[in-house]
Amino acid sequence: MAILVTGGAGYIGSHTCVELLNAGYKVIVVDNLSNSCETSLARVQEITGKELEFFKVDLLDKEALNFVFGKYDIEAVIHFAGLKAVGESCEIPLKYYQNNITGTLNLCEIMKKHEVKNLVFSSSATVYGEPKSVPVYEDFPLSATNPYGRSKLFIEEILQDLYKSDSSWNIALLRYFNPIGSHESGKIGEDPNGIPNNLLPFVAQVAVGKRAELSVFGDDYNTKDGTGIRDYIHVVDLSIGHLKAIKKLNSNPGIVAYNLGTGNGYSVFEIIEAYKKASQKEIPFKIIERRAGDIAISFANAEKAFNELDWKAERGIEEMCKDSWKWQSENPNGYDKS
Numbered sequence: 418m419a420i421l422v423t424g425g426a427g428y429i430g431s432h433t434c435v436e437l438l439n440a441g442y443k444v445i446v447v448d449n450l451s452n453s454c455e456t457s458l459a460r461v462q463e464i465t466g467k468e469l470e471f472f473k474v475d476l477l478d479k480e481a482l483n484f485v486f487g488k489y490d491i492e493a494v495i496h497f498a499g500l501k502a503v504g505e506s507c508e509i510p511l512k513y514y515q516n517n518i519t520g521t522l523n524l525c526e527i528m529k530k531h532e533v534k535n536l537v538f539s540s541s542a543t544v545y546g547e548p549k550s551v552p553v554y555e556d557f558p559l560s561a562t563n564p565y566g567r568s569k570l571f572i573e574e575i576l577q578d579l580y581k582s583d584s585s586w587n588i589a590l591l592r593y594f595n596p597i598g599s600h601e602s603g604k605i606g607e608d609p610n611g612i613p614n615n616l617l618p619f620v621a622q623v624a625v626g627k628r629a630e631l632s633v634f635g636d637d638y639n640t641k642d643g644t645g646i647r648d649y650i651h652v653v654d655l656s657i658g659h660l661k662a663i664k665k666l667n668s669n670p671g672i673v674a675y676n677l678g679t680g681n682g683y684s685v686f687e688i689i690e691a692y693k694k695a696s697q698k699e700i701p702f703k704i705i706e707r708r709a710g711d712i713a714i715s716f717a718n719a720e721k722a723f724n725e726l727d728w729k730a731e732r733g734i735e736e737m738c739k740d741s742w743k744w745q746s747e748n749p750n751g752y753d754k755s
């Protein structure tokens with residue numbers, strides 16, 4: 418039996434492929450490489466000493482997807498493929514809805530056709546909108562503040578409807594908090610195109626000298642030091658959560674949602690300090706105005722995943738920064754896609 422991984426060449430997907438291969442699964446990756454390259458998969462095979470199958474397939478191409486499903490005995494699908502830049506989603510919302518929602522509809526249709534009904538979906542803490550309090554629990558009200566987040570929310574609702582119509586589906590909605598870090602080998606990592614949108618890749622590029630300074634988006638939030646607080650989670654811990662979710666689906670739980678976070682919140686200033694320590698580099702920064710749409714504070718209550726998946730994040734902020742720095746310093750130009 419094999420696990421099909423959509424978006425497996427990307428940041429979280431490539432790390433999850435490592436864990437799947439190490440756990441003995443056969444792995445089939447489909448990815449259109451719109452935000453990744455095949456080098457990540459070559460590195461996954463180098464790290465594990467195991468092979469995976471790769472198909473350059475766009476989820477909008479149902480025929481190509483159907484071909485892959487016809488070729489293998491697939492036990493479950495982990496669905497990472499999607500566009501994820503919040504700012505870009507406000508500029509080109511139709512593309513985000515088309516890619517993320519139509520892509521998921523196609524995937525589910527082909528899964529159904531081939532009687533593959535176990536699905537792990539990459540959702541996001543963004544589906545909590547502006548949470549009424551912290552920590553955030555899975556039963557908090559859901560909302561969206563931008564088209565990217567709305568695509569995640571809609572997909573969650575579509576998957577709920579799918580399950581209601583046919584209870585032989587088993588679906589895990591994994592709501593990630595803020596994934597950072599890299600595999601300890603430093604061979605795979607986050608490789609954003611252009612100017613990074615997220616804090617960690619930006620800090621890493623400042624530390625390595627590719628960017629002059631970090632802009633801190635506001636120091637007047639109602640938090641301990643005025644900067645935004647988030648629940649950063651090591652990407653390897655996050656990846657292991659997917660293996661636990663696959664095991665859970667084998668017990669026929671129906672549709673279930675889990676927060677994948679550490680339960681700890683760190684401010685932007687604390688991240689700068691932790692990264693300085695890990696890299697032994699200066700991180701020059703300036704304070705600028707708040708970024709539109711940002712919330713002050715978000716961190717998870719991750720007890721449900723602990724109780725039901727037997728999963729807990731093991732790696733702390735030092736390890737996250739150390740592993741991020743190993744990747745960034747040894748691959749200053751990422752996978753060097755040029």
Ligand code: NAD
Binds near residue numbers: 429499516540
């Ligand atoms: P990523 O961009 O590195 O990986 C996504 C992969 O999907 C890329 O390799 C891309 O080429 C591929 N892809 C996109 N559209 C496709 C399509 N139509 N057909 C085939 N392949 C397609 O992103 P990531 O950080 O690894 O995120 C993976 C998933 O997790 C995404 O769904 C994202 O929304 C979600 N998520 C990410 C974060 C985060 O901060 N990184 C947080 C919460 C949720």
Ligand code: WQD
Binds near residue numbers: 616633635646647
């Ligand atoms: C973290 C903190 C910023 C950049 C986003 C998406 C979310 C999810 C994860 C996919 C905030 C501050 C950032 C910078 C800064 N993705 N910051 N300077 O906003 O929590 O979440 O990524 O699902 O949907 O919205 O993460 O890393 O962008 O920001 O000061 O250059 O760092 O204000 O407080 P965020 P982030």
